Amino acid sequence: MGRTATIIAVSYTIVCAVAIVxxxxxxASTRGRRTLDEGALERLGERERTWFAIVVVLxxxxxxxTIFFTPYGRSAGPDAQVEKIEGLQFAWLVPGKPxxxxxxVEFRLTSRDVSHGFxxxxxxxxxxxQVQVTPGKTQTYVYTFxxxxxxxxxxxxxxxxxxxxxxxxxxxxx
Amino acid sequence: MSEALPIEAAAxxxxxxxxxxxxxxxxxxxxxxxLRYLLSATAILGVAGIFGVMMRDSQADxxxxxxxxxxxxxxxxxxxxxxxxxxxxxxxxxxxxxAQVGFPLRRLGSALAEATWWLMIAGVAGIVVTCVGFRYGGxxxxxxxxxxxxxxxxxxxxxxxxxxxxxxxxxxxxxxCLSVLDTxxxxxxxxxxxxVFNRLGVAMGFGYAAPKRFATNSRPVPYAVxxxxxxxxxxxIATLPLAILLVEMMIQSLTPSVHVDPLLAKNVLWWFGHPxxxxxxxxxxxxxxxxxxxxxxxxLVAGNVIAVAWxxxxxxxxxxxxxxxxxxxxxxxxxxxxxxxxxxVTFSLTVVSALSLYSLFFTMYRSRxxxxxxxxxxxxxxxxxxxxxxxGVVNATIAFDAVIHNTLWIVGHFHQMALLNxxxxxxxxxxxxxxxxxxxPLYSEAMAKWHxxxxxxxxxxxxxxxxxxxxxxxxxxFAVLPHEYxxxxxxxxxxxxxxxxxxxxxxxxxxxxVRGKGVERAARPAGRAPxxxxxxxxxxxxxxxxxxxxxxxxxVGWVVGRYAVTPRTRTVTVSAANQTTAPASTxxxxxxxxxxxxxxxxxxxxxxxxxxxxxxxxxxxxxSVGTVGPNLDQVQPSRALVIDRVxxxxxxxxxxxxxxxxxxxxxVAAYVVASR
Numbered sequence: 128m129g130r131t132a133t134i135i136a137v138s139y140t141i142v143c144a145v146a147i148v149x150x151x152x153x154x155a156s157t158r159g160r161r162t163l164d165e166g167a168l169e170r171l172g173e174r175e176r177t178w179f180a181i182v183v184v185l186x187x188x189x190x191x192x193t194i195f196f197t198p199y200g201r202s203a204g205p206d207a208q209v210e211k212i213e214g215l216q217f218a219w220l221v222p223g224k225p226x227x228x229x230x231x232v233e234f235r236l237t238s239r240d241v242s243h244g245f246x247x248x249x250x251x252x253x254x255x256x257q258v259q260v261t262p263g264k265t266q267t268y269v270y271t272f273x274x275x276x277x278x279x280x281x282x283x284x285x286x287x288x289x290x291x292x293x294x295x296x297x298x299x300x301x
Numbered sequence: 302m303s304e305a306l307p308i309e310a311a312a313x314x315x316x317x318x319x320x321x322x323x324x325x326x327x328x329x330x331x332x333x334x335x336l337r338y339l340l341s342a343t344a345i346l347g348v349a350g351i352f353g354v355m356m357r358d359s360q361a362d363x364x365x366x367x368x369x370x371x372x373x374x375x376x377x378x379x380x381x382x383x384x385x386x387x388x389x390x391x392x393x394x395x396x397x398x399x400a401q402v403g404f405p406l407r408r409l410g411s412a413l414a415e416a417t418w419w420l421m422i423a424g425v426a427g428i429v430v431t432c433v434g435f436r437y438g439g440x441x442x443x444x445x446x447x448x449x450x451x452x453x454x455x456x457x458x459x460x461x462x463x464x465x466x467x468x469x470x471x472x473x474x475x476x477x478c479l480s481v482l483d484t485x486x487x488x489x490x491x492x493x494x495x496x497v498f499n500r501l502g503v504a505m506g507f508g509y510a511a512p513k514r515f516a517t518n519s520r521p522v523p524y525a526v527x528x529x530x531x532x533x534x535x536x537x538i539a540t541l542p543l544a545i546l547l548v549e550m551m552i553q554s555l556t557p558s559v560h561v562d563p564l565l566a567k568n569v570l571w572w573f574g575h576p577x578x579x580x581x582x583x584x585x586x587x588x589x590x591x592x593x594x595x596x597x598x599x600x601l602v603a604g605n606v607i608a609v610a611w612x613x614x615x616x617x618x619x620x621x622x623x624x625x626x627x628x629x630x631x632x633x634x635x636x637x638x639x640x641x642x643x644x645x646v647t648f649s650l651t652v653v654s655a656l657s658l659y660s661l662f663f664t665m666y667r668s669r670x671x672x673x674x675x676x677x678x679x680x681x682x683x684x685x686x687x688x689x690x691x692x693g694v695v696n697a698t699i700a701f702d703a704v705i706h707n708t709l710w711i712v713g714h715f716h717q718m719a720l721l722n723x724x725x726x727x728x729x730x731x732x733x734x735x736x737x738x739x740x741x742p743l744y745s746e747a748m749a750k751w752h753x754x755x756x757x758x759x760x761x762x763x764x765x766x767x768x769x770x771x772x773x774x775x776x777x778x779f780a781v782l783p784h785e786y787x788x789x790x791x792x793x794x795x796x797x798x799x800x801x802x803x804x805x806x807x808x809x810x811x812x813x814x815v816r817g818k819g820v821e822r823a824a825r826p827a828g829r830a831p832x833x834x835x836x837x838x839x840x841x842x843x844x845x846x847x848x849x850x851x852x853x854x855x856x857v858g859w860v861v862g863r864y865a866v867t868p869r870t871r872t873v874t875v876s877a878a879n880q881t882t883a884p885a886s887t888x889x890x891x892x893x894x895x896x897x898x899x900x901x902x903x904x905x906x907x908x909x910x911x912x913x914x915x916x917x918x919x920x921x922x923x924x925s926v927g928t929v930g931p932n933l934d935q936v937q938p939s940r941a942l943v944i945d946r947v948x949x950x951x952x953x954x955x956x957x958x959x960x961x962x963x964x965x966x967x968x969v970a971a972y973v974v975a976s977r
Binding site: 135136156 | 599630632652776780781
């Protein structure tokens with residue numbers, strides 16, 4: 128997981144914990160002696176408008192907090208290493224030449240047959256990035272490897288019988 | 302349950318839309334339909350659930366399935382559980398909801414409801430036959446054009462009949478929508494308006510926001526009608542383009558020259574694929590709207606702003622499909638802009654859930670809630686709705702989707718939504734209404750409570766494992782997961798088996814209730830002779846029970862047999878795929894050997910490593926350790942065989958004729974032969 132994803136996952140867990148406490152309060156309230164009268168229920172119904180406003184504000188805040196973290200439209204610049212990779216049932220055709228660390232790589236991804244998912248993991252199994260490859264189209268993705276080493280390519284879009292074995296390697300050198 | 306009726310009736314007394322339950326022949330019509338839908342859907346759940354447990358066990362190497370079988374069961378499980386169980390069940394429950402709030406099925410509506418049942422049964426049967434009988438394994442999204450690239454597993458007629466079966470399911474959804482629209486626009490609202498478009502607006506709740514335009518008073522329509530109308534309108538819009546794509550796919554199965562743009566097809570699929578989630582959720586909301594107030598003993602706590610929520614729902618639902626393809630944005634397509642636009646629209650759908658949950662939770666708050674099994678199921682369903690809704694919000698962000706897309710996180714998310722939220726509504730509604738539907742008391746309230754709690758706890762734990770694995774990057778739709786995820790997968794095994802076994806309590810309770818055993822238990826006073834179940838229904842339920850019982854028994858037997866007889870091995874990388882592809886390489890070639898070749902082994906080595914051969918094949922000389930295709934050190938293919946396979950492909954191996962020149966193929970063959 129990258130930083131953004133970690134932040135989102137942790138926030139999600141915290142919000143869930145708060146939600147569970149509130150749910151317990153609601154469940155417990157039905158066992159108490161006090162019930163709400165008609166007037167209170169009426170007011171709660173009207174107050175739904177306030178809740179609506181709160182939800183909208185929260186969503187707008189979340190939208191602005193996340194919308195700028197998209198992988199779209201990244202440009203690699205003139206210094207980029209271009210890596211053309213073709214996917215096919217059930218292999219990635221990777222050029223043998225190693226990539227250099229610290230220099231942006233512009234992946235140009237195509238598929239010969241069906242949809243594939245191009246995902247790059249570290250050798251220890253951490254997902255670095257993924258992108259879809261649709262047949263007949265060219266998908267580009269720009270990424271700069273920080274460290275030399277061997278990286279795993281795994282197909283993450285179901286592509287048929289040997290989907291789980293559609294894996295390959297990328298070598299990154301200094 | 303009847304104690305809440307005066308409230309509904311009181312609301313109806315001054316409401317333009319009737320809220321008295323329908324009676325007589327119209328009630329009987331709805332009763333029969335709902336019962337039939339519910340029992341058929343539950344039977345489908347039994348089968349689909351068994352497939353699910355088998356898949357999870359296979360991933361943990363407890364009863365490893367051959368890959369082709371894994372993906373075939375995965376396809377049948379996805380469509381079976383999602384549409385054949387959950388959608389089918391809530392479609393049936395909708396008729397009972399409508400009857401309860403005074404909307405009778407008319408002749409046309411009934412005929413359409415009847416057609417819906419037959420189309421769904423035929424469609425699901427076709428899917429099971431093509432998947433289990435002919436191993437169609439394109440997954441439930443059958444991502445175009447995978448149907449036509451089967452790697453030798455299924456043929457074109459299988460692809461044809463699979464598309465045809467899904468088309469029947471799609472048509473079933475459309476006929477259901479029409480039957481619901483015919484009902485909600487019918488006589489119950491005639492008093493409000495003679496104009497059919499006005500009535501449609503009323504049925505979608507517009508009267509709460511604009512009473513002058515859409516109603517004669519402030520409570521124009523029972524709340525439960527609103528989500529049903531909204532989804533009936535949306536599913537017609539959502540399903541028709543998919544139907545066209547399915548017809549195209551049927552034609553393409555038999556006439557390969559016909560084809561469409563894969564990216565367009567992907568958009569069409571999700572144009573349907575997102576709203577179909579709400580085909581489950583919105584009718585479930587209708588059940589919540591009806592039953593939660595009943596158990597709380599008060600009316601639904603809702604402001605007029607609820608009309609705004611449903612107006613958002615009806616429009617946003619068909620404008621959010623691209624959030625399923627956030628990480629697909631090829632050059633020269635407008636997909637990236639479309640994807641960005643759909644993140645805020647997806648967020649807006651959260652408002653619908655947020656307002657509904659507000660209403661439902663405050664309806665419960667400080668009420669004298671009757672905590673019976675049905676009510677408990679509904680509350681736990683709401684809990685799951687809230688938790689899975691929250692994970693839905695984070696999934697809706699492009700930033701997070703790029704990380705968890707196609708990982709097991711997604712599997713955890715939608716099982717929490719479909720199996721828990723929707724599933725618990727179906728279970729709760731079954732416990733609440735089965736007694737009315739068969740006119741016999743529930744067999745065991747205690748057993749029902751046990752079932753509800755076990756299902757909630759086990760299915761939540763099951764989803765939690767998937768969510769956790771997804772965060773670690775574990776891929777979904779993998780017959781064999783990379784080994785680093787083995788620990789968590791194995792931990793899920795007792796959970797899935799116990800979850801499956803807990804459903805036996807459900808089956809037992811249903812069968813006993815339908816057979817009238819509850820009457821004996823309650824020792825009701827005489828004068829009310831227990832009705833007898835029709836023979837067909839009784840038989841169907843017994844079969845269901847038998848299937849349900851035999852699965853855990855089979856699994857236990859298999860595990861005992863496996864661990865008692867053979868020592869446990871961990872070499873799982875050599876899989877059935879090898880067996881499927883092995884004949885491709887070891888089969889004898891016709892005696893026509895190619896002319897004596899001019900292949901250069903040294904050049905061939907370069908071809909071997911750069912063309913991707915090493916990705917699938919083990920060859921010591923090249924240092925490759927691929928396990929997809931046959932091990933070339935062991936098979937030691939002849940030069941002619943290599944040339945033939947590389948040129949023409951076979952089974953899972955693609956043809957390289959377009960990619961490699963004849964000389965390169967000669968070279969690689971010479972290299973493989975020289976490397977023995």
